[in-house]
Amino acid sequence: DSHTYTHFLVIGSAGTGKSCLLHQFIENKFKQDSNHTIGVEFGSRVVNVGGKTVKLQIWDTAGQERFRSVTRSYYRGAAGALLVYDITSRETYNALTNWLTDARTLASPNIVIILCGNKKDLEADREVTFLEASRFAQENELIFLETSALTGENVEEGFLKCARIILNKIDSGELDPERMGSGIQYGDASLRQLRQPRGTTTTQNKQQCNC
Amino acid sequence: LLTAKSKEPEKVTDAKVNRAPPSPHSPSLGLRNHHAIQEAAGPSHVAINAISANMDSFARGRTAILKKQPSHMEAAHFGDLGHSSVNYQPQEDRSRLSKTVEHVLRDNVAIPHYMHFMEHQGADHLVRFWLEAESFRSTSWSRVRAHSLNSVKHSSLAEPVPASPGGSELPELAQHTTNALTRDSSSERLAAHPEQRDSFSTEAGLRPGTPQAGTPSRQAPSQTGTPYKALSNSTLRDLSDKLMKILEKEAVTIFTKYISPDAVRPIPITEQIRTDIVAKICGEDGMVDPNCFVIAQSVVFTILEQQHFSDFLRSHHFCKYQIEVLTSGSVFLADILFCESALFYFSEFMEKEEAMNVLQFWLAADNFQNQLAAKKGQYDGQEAQNDAMILYDKYFSLQATNPLGFGDSVRMEIESNICREGGPLPDCFTTPLRQAWTTMEKVYMPGFLSSNLYYKYLSDLINSVRADEFVNVSSPGQGGPADNERSSSNASEAPVGLAAIKILKNFDEAITVDVASLDPESLYQRPYAGMTFGKVNEMGQFIREAEPEPDVKKSKGSMFSQAMKKWVQGNSDEAQEEMAWQIAKMIVNDVVHQSNHDSPGKATKVQNLAQYSLCCVLMCGEWLQFFSKCFLLSVCSYDPTEEPKDWHWPSQ
Numbered sequence: 001d002s003h004t005y006t007h008f009l010v011i012g013s014a015g016t017g018k019s020c021l022l023h024q025f026i027e028n029k030f031k032q033d034s035n036h037t038i039g040v041e042f043g044s045r046v047v048n049v050g051g052k053t054v055k056l057q058i059w060d061t062a063g064q065e066r067f068r069s070v071t072r073s074y075y076r077g078a079a080g081a082l083l084v085y086d087i088t089s090r091e092t093y094n095a096l097t098n099w100l101t102d103a104r105t106l107a108s109p110n111i112v113i114i115l116c117g118n119k120k121d122l123e124a125d126r127e128v129t130f131l132e133a134s135r136f137a138q139e140n141e142l143i144f145l146e147t148s149a150l151t152g153e154n155v156e157e158g159f160l161k162c163a164r165i166i167l168n169k170i171d172s173g174e175l176d177p178e179r180m181g182s183g184i185q186y187g188d189a190s191l192r193q194l195r196q197p198r199g200t201t202t203t204q205n206k207q208q209c210n211c
Numbered sequence: 212l213l214t215a216k217s218k219e220p221e222k223v224t225d226a227k228v229n230r231a232p233p234s235p236h237s238p239s240l241g242l243r244n245h246h247a248i249q250e251a252a253g254p255s256h257v258a259i260n261a262i263s264a265n266m267d268s269f270a271r272g273r274t275a276i277l278k279k280q281p282s283h284m285e286a287a288h289f290g291d292l293g294h295s296s297v298n299y300q301p302q303e304d305r306s307r308l309s310k311t312v313e314h315v316l317r318d319n320v321a322i323p324h325y326m327h328f329m330e331h332q333g334a335d336h337l338v339r340f341w342l343e344a345e346s347f348r349s350t351s352w353s354r355v356r357a358h359s360l361n362s363v364k365h366s367s368l369a370e371p372v373p374a375s376p377g378g379s380e381l382p383e384l385a386q387h388t389t390n391a392l393t394r395d396s397s398s399e400r401l402a403a404h405p406e407q408r409d410s411f412s413t414e415a416g417l418r419p420g421t422p423q424a425g426t427p428s429r430q431a432p433s434q435t436g437t438p439y440k441a442l443s444n445s446t447l448r449d450l451s452d453k454l455m456k457i458l459e460k461e462a463v464t465i466f467t468k469y470i471s472p473d474a475v476r477p478i479p480i481t482e483q484i485r486t487d488i489v490a491k492i493c494g495e496d497g498m499v500d501p502n503c504f505v506i507a508q509s510v511v512f513t514i515l516e517q518q519h520f521s522d523f524l525r526s527h528h529f530c531k532y533q534i535e536v537l538t539s540g541s542v543f544l545a546d547i548l549f550c551e552s553a554l555f556y557f558s559e560f561m562e563k564e565e566a567m568n569v570l571q572f573w574l575a576a577d578n579f580q581n582q583l584a585a586k587k588g589q590y591d592g593q594e595a596q597n598d599a600m601i602l603y604d605k606y607f608s609l610q611a612t613n614p615l616g617f618g619d620s621v622r623m624e625i626e627s628n629i630c631r632e633g634g635p636l637p638d639c640f641t642t643p644l645r646q647a648w649t650t651m652e653k654v655y656m657p658g659f660l661s662s663n664l665y666y667k668y669l670s671d672l673i674n675s676v677r678a679d680e681f682v683n684v685s686s687p688g689q690g691g692p693a694d695n696e697r698s699s700s701n702a703s704e705a706p707v708g709l710a711a712i713k714i715l716k717n718f719d720e721a722i723t724v725d726v727a728s729l730d731p732e733s734l735y736q737r738p739y740a741g742m743t744f745g746k747v748n749e750m751g752q753f754i755r756e757a758e759p760e761p762d763v764k765k766s767k768g769s770m771f772s773q774a775m776k777k778w779v780q781g782n783s784d785e786a787q788e789e790m791a792w793q794i795a796k797m798i799v800n801d802v803v804h805q806s807n808h809d810s811p812g813k814a815t816k817v818q819n820l821a822q823y824s825l826c827c828v829l830m831c832g833e834w835l836q837f838f839s840k841c842f843l844l845s846v847c848s849y850d851p852t853e854e855p856k857d858w859h860w861p862s863q
Contacts, residue, residue, distance in 0.1 A: 007555055033612075035601045039578025041571060042558060057559065062578070066594075069585065070578040073309075077552045105521075176678065183555075 005055045006166055007077055007183035008159070009107070011099050012084035013092040014063035017118040020149035021084065022060045025159055030150050037062040040074050049163045056159060075106035079175070079183025080114070080162040085133075087117045087146065088125040093133065100140060108183065110175055112165045113142050114158050120148040306549030307536050310524070312516045316341065321532050328528040332519055336476040337511045340469040344504035347465060351458050351501035358454050458499040462492045470507065479514070480507050527676040534672050542660060544652045548573070556668045560659045561651075568613045569655075572606050573647040576640040584637035592634020599629045599639055607643075617643055 010018045014036060023031035026043045043058045059078070061071040081103050085092040096115070103113060115137045117128065130146060137144035143161060147154040169175035170184070177184035307318075315321045322342075329335040469478050470485055484506055491503035523529055536546065547553045561570045579598055583590060606615050607622045621643055628639040659665055 005559060035604070036598075038575040038598055038601055040574055042562075042567060044562065057555070066582050066586075066590075067578060070581050074551050074554075077555055108525075 004052065004167075004177070004184060005057055006079050006163060008056055008058040008162070009075065009078040009081040009103070010058060010060045010084060011071075011081055011103060012063055012116075013086070013089075013095050013099070014065075016063065016084045016086040016089070016092050017149045018063060018082075018084050019060050021082065021116065021118060021147065021155055021158075022058055024149045024152050024155045025058075028152070030152075036064060037067075039067060039070055045159075047160060047163065049160060049167055052167060054163050054167070056163060058159075072102060072106055075103060077183050078107045078111055079166050080112045081107065082114050082116050082158060082162070083142070084116045084118050085128070086119050087128050087133075088119055088122050090127040093117075093128045096136065100142075110169065111183075112162050112169070114162045115142040115144045116158055117144070117146040118149060120146045120153060121150050306546045306553070308533050308546050308550035308553055310529075312512065312520050315520075315523075316345075320535065324528040324532040324535075325523060328523045328526050329519065331528075332522070334514075334519060336469065337478060337515055340465070340478050341508055341511050341515070343465055343469075344508050347461055348501050348504065350461075351499070354454055354458070355501065358451070452497070455497055455499055458501070459492060462499055462503060465504065466492060478507065478511055480510050484510065527678070530672045530675045534669065534676070537669060537672070544648065544656050547656075547659070548651075553668065556664045557659055560662055560664045561655060564655060564658070566651075566655060568606075568615055569647050569650055571613070572602070572615055573644060573651065575602055576644050576647075580637050580640060580644070583635075583639075590634070595634045596629060599635045602640070603629060615643075615647070617646070621646070 010022055012018055019037050019041070020031045022041075022043045023029070026045050037060055039062055041060045043060060044055060045058075046053060046055045048054070059074055061067075061074065083096060083099055083103065085096055087093075100113070103111060115133065117130070117133050119125075133146075134144050136142075143165070145154045145158050145161070147158055149155060166175065166184070170177050175184070176182055307320075310318070310321060315325050316338075322338075326335055326338055329338050466488065468474060469476075470480065470488060471477065472485075488503050488507060491500040494500065536542070547557045558567070558570060561567050579602060583595055603625060605611060605613050607617060607625050624642055625640065629635050
């Protein structure tokens with residue numbers, strides 16, 4: 001077991017396809033039953049990003065307003081989030097500001113957020129243009145993709161892009177994976193064992209210097 | 212009585228800190244009876260009684276058959292459910308790792324860490340004010356209640372009930388007694404945090420016409436009023452005056468320290484609030500309102516919550532507190548399930564144990580019940596039923612997509628709860644929730660606490676503390692290098708990197724010293740060996756290796772004595788004279804050669820060589836003088852240092 005674990009959220013209004021996106025990403029097929037999520041549900045998948053093996057632990061949250069207060073408690077500690085709206089529903093697009101505020105306030109300030117305009121396959125019913133959402137994403141420093149949980153288009157790209165950005169932040173030092181609340185944990189125990197002896201050596205060297 | 216009353220505040224404080232679950236009178240008695248039975252009976256009886264107790268409280272109205280069958284199946288399936296079932300009250304459980312401002316301010320373990328954090332933020336006076344004002348308010352109300360009880364006693368003693376005016380006196384006495392009992396109940400209820408509002412209401416009730424005080428987190432305007440009737444007895448009046456003076460003194464202390472415009476660090480409140488506080492402390496009737504600081508407390512509470520608490524939750528001080536809880540040796544399932552960061556690790560663990568369904572169900576059902584309970588009965592029954600049916604279809608149905616293995620009796624109970632007229636109640640899934648909880652607590656929690664994931668959880672907390680402290684400790688001058696170091700490696704490696712840099716620096720210096728230490732050796736290296744000044748070859752001639760001292764030559768004798776020696780010896784020594792000259796020439800060449808050979812060396816070497824040569828010359832002078840005397844004594848006719856001049860003399 002030598003994975004890096006990354007904690008993900010999927011948030012957005014009810015009926016935008018959050019659970020279907022998760023199901024498509026994990027099972028590689030469309031989720032047939034249309035039950036809405038009660039509270040929170042988990043999913044996970046191991047992916048390879050830039051040569052590194054990463055396990056994405058994804059928490060799918062209920063979009064109904066009545067579950068909002070209970071799902072907020074799962075925001076803290078997430079490293080990445082998929083913010084989902086339905087391109088055929090202007091209402092779900094208009095609610096993005098509230099979801100974004102919640103994510104930025106309750107989760108880590110460094111959380112990487114990808115805006116997903118889902119149901120791309122329903123072009124005839126489109127109510128939100130690509131350009132409009134793209135400008136919203138730029139103004140709010142989000143990555144933007146239009147996806148289709150039905151056809152699978154851009155679904156994997158969304159998660160992988162988010163994971164890649166998180167790994168880049170780790171490499172650049174902007175994100176500390178060993179700090180509590182980063183939403184990341186290393187699964188390689190041997191790496192940790194390897195690091196401790198070096199610490200011991202440091203202590204010895206310091207003592208020698210004093211002598 | 213005074214002794215008993217003096218202990219009361221401590222008891223209340225301890226109870227607050229412990230935050231024991233609320234226990235209304237009758238259920239408490241019931242629980243006590245059950246505990247007594249448990250002590251006497253065997254395990255099976257304990258389990259049955261525990262289950263029965265839960266059934267009575269959670270499944271009222273069930274038939275006897277339903278009561279009996281779940282007992283049997285649960286006992287067989289989960290073994291002895293012990294105390295966990297009796298004490299299971301999920302809606303009251305909270306994780307000690309997940310805090311709100313109110314929780315922190317009432318937790319003696321968390322307050323030191325929070326205080327340290329606020330000191331760093333330069334806002335610790337806000338916390339101190341809130342704590343001192345809260346202590347004043349609680350203490351004041353305790354004293355007022357104690358005084359009221361004393362008033363009742365004094366009234367009884369001072370005015371015995373006469374027979375003729377009994378009609379008017381007796382109702383008043385009965386009323387006092389009733390109030391005393393009410394206050395006792397109020398005191399007991401202070402033990403439970405969820406009952407805070409009730410106790411506040413009761414306290415406010417002591418002053419008719421006064422609005423609710425509420426918790427400090429709520430705006431609660433209060434008015435000055437007489438808390439109790441003033442009796443005509445002079446002794447009671449004296450006690451009242453003493454009490455008011457004590458309260459006033461303490462209130463003025465807090466005012467001077469935090470609220471006065473002249474305070475060293477006043478809290479940020481408006482002049483209106485300050486004036487209101489003054490009016491409450493120095494009332495016209497000399498009364499001090501125990502709730503005089505409540506408005507200021509609510510202002511400070513809001514500041515603490517909105518401006519500082521998020522940063523505290525992300526600080527290493529909070530991580531220290533969490534480490535303290537997690538290493539206390541008593542970590543409970545509630546600490547994990549109600550804390551999202553701990554839940555992250557626990558869910559990973561449950562996935563490895565292939566028991567994610569149990570955790571998934573518990574979370575979903577718990578969320579369903581919480582959001583339903585939050586509506587306090589004002590919810591759409593049909594909508595709630597639809598939500599419940601989703602969970603039923605997923606976990607309980609005969610065609611469930613994620614069956615958990617609940618028995619038929621549990622499934623029938625759930626079906627009955629869901630199809631209730633008017634929609635399901637917020638306790639719809641309590642039975643399976645309790646079973647899932649017990650399973651996680653008994654089967655999986657011990658493994659988690661000794662798992663690698665738990666160790667990583669602690670390591671991450673420790674690394675967060677170390678990283679923050681490292682940043683805080685480093686001086687501003689070293690800020691840049693430290694940041695660069697942290698950016699290139701993990702936080703835990705930063706100290707290593709910094710230490711490595713120091714080691715390398717020291718090593719460079721050591722190398723310099725080593726290079727310097729090499730110089731002395733080269734100073735002692737010479738083309739010729741040893742410290743001798745000359746040697747005698749196989750022909751018996753002395754070959755000098757050092758230059759003779761000129762002064763010694765002049766002291767040999769005058770020109771006349773030299774001429775006399777010449778004539779006495781005769782020409783047979785010419786060969787020897789020539790050889791002597793050659794020897795002298797060789798010596799001169801040797802010295803010149805040494806000088807040329809050493810000049811290309813380093814400046815340091817040359818300098819040292821010069822000093823060394825000076826020492827050699829001085830020693831050679833002494834030896835040469837000594838040796839010359841010996842030579843003259845042994846060989847009077849031979850004096851090579853003077854022969855060259857004699858050689859030139861005949862030509863003149």
